[in-house]
Amino acid sequence: MESETSSLSDPIDSRLGHRLKHLRQMQRLTLDGLAERAGVSRAMISRIERGEASPTAQLLNRLCAALDTTLSRFFAQEDGAGDPLSRREAQRLWRDPATGYLRRSVSPERTGSPVDIIEVEFPAHGRVVFDPHVFDGGTTQHVWVLQGAMRLTSGDVTCDLQAGDCLFMRLDDGQIFENPHAEPARYAVILHRREG
Secondary structure: OHHHHHHHHHHHHHHHHHHHHHHHHHOOOOHHHHHHHHOOOHHHHHHHHOOOOOOOHHHHHHHHHHOOOOHHHHHOOOOOOOOOOOOHHHOOEEEOOOOOOEEEEOOOOOOOOOEEEEEEEEOOOOEEEEOOOHHHOOOEEEEEEEEOEEEEEEOOEEEEEEOOOEEEEEHHHOEEEEOOOOOOEEEEEEEEOOOO
16 A cells, blocks of 8 residues: 555655646745745745645645635646546546545546546545635535545535535535545545636
8 A cells, every 4th residue: 555655646746846836936926925825834835846745635725725726726737738538547646645535637637628527535534624715716516425425514514425425515615524434435526617
C-alpha cells in the first residue's frame, strides 16, 4: 500500500506546485498575499510550490478558495485542445496524504462544459472538512454514493447516505465528508459551475 501511495502522490507533487505557483502569479499575488488570503503559512505555500510538501485536501481547498477556484478547476489541465473522450487510464489521480482518499478526475478536460465529474475512493474512518467557497456561490454538486456508505454534512444538515443515494449540495455551504464505517466507500461528485 505504501508504494502505491508514493507512486500516486510523488509524481504529482511537482505538478501541483507548478499549478499553484502559476495560479498565484496569474493573479499577481505574492507568497505573502496568498498566505494572508488562505490563512496558510508562507513557508508551507513555498514548500508546496517547490514540490517539497504534499498538501492535504483541506489545505488545498483553502488555497483554491483564496485563488477563486475549485479543486476540479485546480486539477484540470489548461493547455492543449480538449478531447471529448476521457479514457480511464489517462484520468488524473490524486491521493490526499492526510486521509488516503483517492480522487479521480473523470470528466474530459478543456471541453468548455460547466460540469465536472469526480470519482472518490474514501477510506474507512476517514474525515475531510471543506470550508465554504464564498466566491463561487453558484457552483453546486451532487454526491452519488456508488459503494459503501458516507455521512455528509452541508451547512447545518447532516445526511447518512447508502449506496445509490444522491445528495445535492452548494459549495458556499461548506461540507464535511466522513466515513464512520469499517469499510471504504466509493462515490461520484458531479459539480456544476454557474455560467457567466
